Amino acid sequence: MMQISVPCDEQFSEMMVFAARYAIGRRTYAVSDTVNYIAHVLPFLRRNDIKVIYTDIVEAESENRLGDECDVESWMYLKKRIEDYAAGVVAKE
Known part of the structure; x- marks a missing residue:
């Protein structure tokens, strides 16, 4: 796998919001790929x-528009990761 360096600046953080908003309700592999990537880079995103990502997940969950059951599981994983990160439980990887 080729490695590149991506600046973790404001634009990068915003792009993760855009990716989450795109993937919510998609019912494709984009959901798991997006969730896993955001979970991995969480420490580099702006608070x-x-x-915003967390709020979008909660709103979509309350409106039953997260996608299929496997997608809901993915979003609930990210929601929990964000909660743990906010609580200081997630160790730096």
Whole structure:
């Protein structure tokens, strides 16, 4: 696998919000790929962007628009990761 360096700046953080918003309700592999990537880069995102992603998940969950059951599981995983991260439980990887 080729490795590249991506700046973890404001634009990167915003792009993760855009990716989450695109993937919510998609019912494709985009959901698991997006969730896993965001979970991996969570420590590099701005607090406000993490809050936006979390709020979007909660709203979509309450409106039953997260996707199929496997997608719901993925989003609940990310929601829990964000909660743990916010609580300081997630160790730096």
